[in-house]
Amino acid sequence: MPAAQDLTSTPSWRALGDHYAKVRDSHLRQLFAQDPQRGTKMTAEGAGLFLDYSKNRIHDDTLGLLVKLADEAGLRGKIDAMFRGDKINITENRAVLHTALRLPRGATIMVDGENVVPQVHAVLDKMGAFCDRVRKGEWKGHTGKRIKNIVNVGIGGSDLGPVMAYEALRHYTDRNMTFRFVSNVDGIDFVEATHDLDPSETLFIISSKTFTTLETMTNAQSARDWLLKGLGGDAKAVAKHFVAVSTNAKKVSEFGIDTANMFEFWDWVGGRYSMDSAIGLSTMLAVGHAGFREMLDGFHTMDEHFRTTPFQKNLPVIMGLLALWYSDFFKSETIAVLPYEQYLKRFPAYLQQLTMESNGKHVTLAGKTVDYLTGAVYWGEPGTNGQHSFYQLIHQGTRLIPCDFLAFNHALTPLGRHHDILIANVLAQAEALAFGKTADEVRKEGTAEALVPHRVFEGNRPSNMIFADRLTPGVLGALVALYEHSVFVQGAIWNIDSFDQWGVELGKALAQKIIPELEAPAEPNLAHDSSTSNLIRRYRAGRR
């Protein structure tokens, strides 16, 4: 494997640079016209997902050249190292084993001399037993009432996955239960999430890997106060209305939650890779034990596809390589993820953390500043809403924005012609982006000459189309694993640490310093820059 700083001088990178000079000027109109098989040939399938990548700005040999880069960057060995449990998160000296969370019972993965799979299943069994009791109404609140409301309190990786999964799997949830998610330290988040809930019927899940996160601990304390106020102040109520998901038993017990009601996970599960660990407790409460297992099986099927499929047919590898192709050769800045499935409305927000916290890095594993672009900005909204807002820029703006479209054969609850109309739209968008409309075509429609330039669509805007039969828990698992591994592929080639997140630390530390400066009764001595100090003084004056 080349030293990281040499990535751009490897033969495969140089070959891609030369190749890009040719591909850059090819139009998808031309590429499709030259090869009538392109739309069926440039496809791959795995774990219930079908990927059509034919509308990308690639030639027949592009993927092969990208695979050579992956080979030269040691992708095979890096995949094996991750699945084996090597400590590939080097800045935190941790294994990266979210794939162990979805292994079947009986599998073996050793971390520090211990097989972790039995631990994973012991926690899953404990979660299953707990969820059954709550769902059947056997777990009673302090006053003897059945628990009807679940409030997950967590942030970042301890929130985004649970929120996304709850919304995505809403069709499968117990509609007699209410699920809410509190993450922001802005008190409004808590106030709005609980304003119509009866404390005697409400269970809080305090989800925090470290159990020290400022936002979560602040919200957890407010939850405790809210509950006790609503239930007459008896501290014994906490045991019936709070459970914890954490790696930190000591802090959980200090908060007053019995560790018997703590669901454990491990330091080899990164926050943004944890929705399939005990962090998914709210998901399991919503869809039941069997639904959660089905989701884990979907993850696992994609893991196996990723681990065993040759790169040229490997969905996460293809998607990861294409993302890198656009970032590093076309210098595109962003990737839009556009689900044509309302239940996936939070999927782009979830992906923002997965992709950007993982690959938003500017140094290699060896600490050298990279001389290529790393992680793209991911963003998106569900179709068709985006079509009536930001798609304009994708169609006719000056930036290249590769798109991932997600669509399904079946609506979960069919309603008249809605689904056909929805799917017609996603297909039309991908077609319009790729092929556009020429000036001649516009003229033929009788458009006045002055308007012709405005109505031309250049086309040649690339997209992936990901299709599945319907959004089941298993398909959701496969979809998340697809992106997890696509992120891995990119990070592996860029030779960065996709599993740490030091970039979130500085702001956290500064906030801790500013809190007492805002709250001090006497005017504090401020040693910030003139802008920050002035803003602190203004805030203090405004609060007087």
Ligand code: G6Q
């Ligand atoms: C994710 C990050 C981060 C983390 C939150 C919450 O990969 O590490 O988003 O999940 O900061 O952390 P806790 O779970 O420890 O509260």
